Amino acid sequence: MNKKESYKKNSKINNKSLVYLDKKYIWHPYTQMKIWNKQDNVVITHGDGFYLVSENGEKYLDGIANMWCSVWGYSSNPVIEATRRQFQELPHSTLFGLGNKPSIVLAKKLLNLSNGMGKIFYSDNGSTAMEVALKIAVQYWKNKQFPKKNKFLSLENGYHGDTIATMSIGYVDKYFNPYKSLLIRTFKAPAPSSFENNLDNILTDSEIVDVCIEKTEYLLEKYANNIAAFVMESGAQIAGGVSIYPNTYQKKISQLCKKYDVLLILDEIATGFGRLGNMIEYLAQDSKPDIVCYGKALNGGYFPIAVTLTTDEIYKEFFGNYDENKQLFHGHTYTGHPAGCAACIANLELYAKRNLIHEIRNNANHLKKRLKTFEDFKSVHKIRHKGLLVGIELAREVEISTRKRKKQPLSFIDGLALNTYIMRESLKRGVFLRSLGHIVTLIPPLAMPRNQLDILIDTAYDIIKSIEER
Ligand SMILES: Cc1ncc(COP(=O)(O)O)c(C=O)c1O
Structure with missing residues (x-):
C-alpha cells in the first residue's frame, strides 16, 4: 500500500469518510453551514512541506498561511x-x-x-x-x-x-x-x-x-x-x-x-x-x-x-x-x-x-515583478502589495446610464460569493486561496520558497483569467 492509499484507509472512521463526519459534527467559523453541507468539502489529515494533504491524499499548497499565521509549513522543523x-x-x-x-x-x-x-x-x-x-x-x-x-x-x-x-x-x-x-x-x-x-x-x-x-x-x-x-x-x-x-x-x-x-x-x-x-x-x-x-x-x-x-x-x-x-x-x-x-x-x-526577514524582502521584490502581469486584466482595479501580503482588487464596469459607466466591486460570480468561488477554483487547482470581499488575497507562509510562491501567483492568474473569459 503506498502512502496515499494508507492515509486514505486510516482517515476513515468506522468506514465513514471524514467529509461526511465533518458535516455531521462540526460548526465551522464564519460559514453558512447550509451551503457548506451541500458542498464537496476537503478534510485535511496531514501536512507535507507547505502543502496541506486531504484524507484522499490530494495536496493543496497553502496560499493563506493557515489564516495568516504559518511561517515554516507543515513538516518537521526545529x-x-x-x-x-x-x-x-x-x-x-x-x-x-x-x-x-x-x-x-x-x-x-x-x-x-x-x-x-x-x-x-x-x-x-x-x-x-x-x-x-x-x-x-x-x-x-x-x-x-x-x-x-x-x-x-x-x-x-x-x-x-x-x-x-x-x-x-x-x-x-x-x-x-x-x-x-x-x-x-x-x-x-x-x-x-x-x-x-x-x-x-x-x-x-x-x-x-x-x-x-x-x-x-x-x-x-x-x-x-x-x-x-x-x-x-x-x-x-x-x-x-x-x-x-x-x-x-x-x-x-x-x-x-x-x-x-x-x-x-x-x-x-x-x-x-x-x-x-x-x-x-x-x-x-x-x-x-x-x-x-x-x-x-x-x-x-x-x-x-x-x-x-x-x-x-x-x-x-x-x-x-x-x-x-x-x-x-x-x-x-x-x-x-x-x-x-x-x-x-x-x-x-x-x-x-x-535571516528570514531578508529572504521575505527578496521574495517581496520577486512578487512585485510577477504581479505586474495582472495589470493587463480589465477586471483588476488595483493591486495592493507589501512584503508577503497581496490583495488583488477585482471590479467590473457597469452601465449606470446611456452615457455613464461606473466601476463596481466584483464580489459575486454566478451568484456565488467571490470567496466561495476562489476557494473552490483554487482547490481544484491544488492550491488554497481565499478572498476578502472583492479582493483576492495571497498571504503565503512566510518561509515559502520562491518556486511555490510562483505557483500561487500562477494559480491566481489562471483563476482571474478564467473569470475574464466568461
Ligand atoms: C489584526 C488582527 N487582530 C486580531 C485578530 C484576532 O486574532 P485571533 O483570531 O487569534 O483571535 C486578527 C485575526 O485575524 C487580526 O487580523
Whole structure:
C-alpha cells in the first residue's frame, strides 16, 4: 500500500469518510453551514512541506498561511521539535502564583526586539491579547485618577478579533450586526481604507493621509478627556480590505496621540514578524505605541499564544497596596503556556538563523515583478502589495446610464460569493486561496520558497483569467 492509499484507509472512521463526519459534527467559523453541507468539502489529515494533504491524499499548497499565521509549513522543523521537547519536560505550569522558564526567556527576547516596551502579558489568541490591551488602557487611567478617560477611538474598517470588546473597536457591520446590542460605543476615525476601498477615489496617498489626520485630530481635540486609547492595526488593515497605510500615516497618528495624551494601542497580530517585510512593524513605521499586541506568526503558526506588551510607565500605575485594587484582573488558564513559549523562542531563533526577514524582502521584490502581469486584466482595479501580503482588487464596469459607466466591486460570480468561488477554483487547482470581499488575497507562509510562491501567483492568474473569459 503506498502512502496515499494508507492515509486514505486510516482517515476513515468506522468506514465513514471524514467529509461526511465533518458535516455531521462540526460548526465551522464564519460559514453558512447550509451551503457548506451541500458542498464537496476537503478534510485535511496531514501536512507535507507547505502543502496541506486531504484524507484522499490530494495536496493543496497553502496560499493563506493557515489564516495568516504559518511561517515554516507543515513538516518537521526545529520549532515543532522544541515544542515537543517542552511538552515532555513540562507540559504546563500556570502563571497564577508561579513562574515558568520558557515564559521568562521569551519575554526577554520579545522585549529586546520591541524598543520602548517594558513588560509582557501572555494570553492565548489575538482577540484576547487585544482585550487585555483595552482593559489595561482603561484601568491605567482609572488608577491615575482619570476615570472618565474610558472610551476608545479606533479606525473604520479595523479588525481586532471576535470577542465583545474587540468587535466593538473593530466593528464590521456585515459580520457583527447581530451582536450590536452587546457592543460598547466607540469613536471612529476614518482610515486610509475608507478612501481606498471606494473605487471612485481620486485622492493621492498624501491627500488621504492629510484628510485622515485632520479628521482624527478633530475627534481628539473634542473628546480626548474621555478617550483612554487610540486603537489601530500596525502597518496595514488586512481583514478590512488589505489596505496598506501610506507613508507617514502611522507616525502622524502616533504623534497626535502624544499631543492629546491618549494611549496608542497597536495591533501587530497579523502584520508583525515579517508579513510586511519588517520584524517589528511599529519600529519600521517610526511610531511609538504605549501598548502593542503580537500573535499569529509569533509562534511559527502552531500554538495558540499571543502577547500584550506595555511600557514601564503604564505598568507602574498598577502598583499599590492590595486593597487599592490597582492590580490587573485578567488571566487565562493557559497564560504563558510553556510549550507555546518554547515554540515562540525556537521560532525567533530560526528567523535569525535563516535571516528570514531578508529572504521575505527578496521574495517581496520577486512578487512585485510577477504581479505586474495582472495589470493587463480589465477586471483588476488595483493591486495592493507589501512584503508577503497581496490583495488583488477585482471590479467590473457597469452601465449606470446611456452615457455613464461606473466601476463596481466584483464580489459575486454566478451568484456565488467571490470567496466561495476562489476557494473552490483554487482547490481544484491544488492550491488554497481565499478572498476578502472583492479582493483576492495571497498571504503565503512566510518561509515559502520562491518556486511555490510562483505557483500561487500562477494559480491566481489562471483563476482571474478564467473569470475574464466568461
Ligand atoms: C489584526 C488582527 N487582530 C486580531 C485578530 C484576532 O486574532 P485571533 O483570531 O487569534 O483571535 C486578527 C485575526 O485575524 C487580526 O487580523
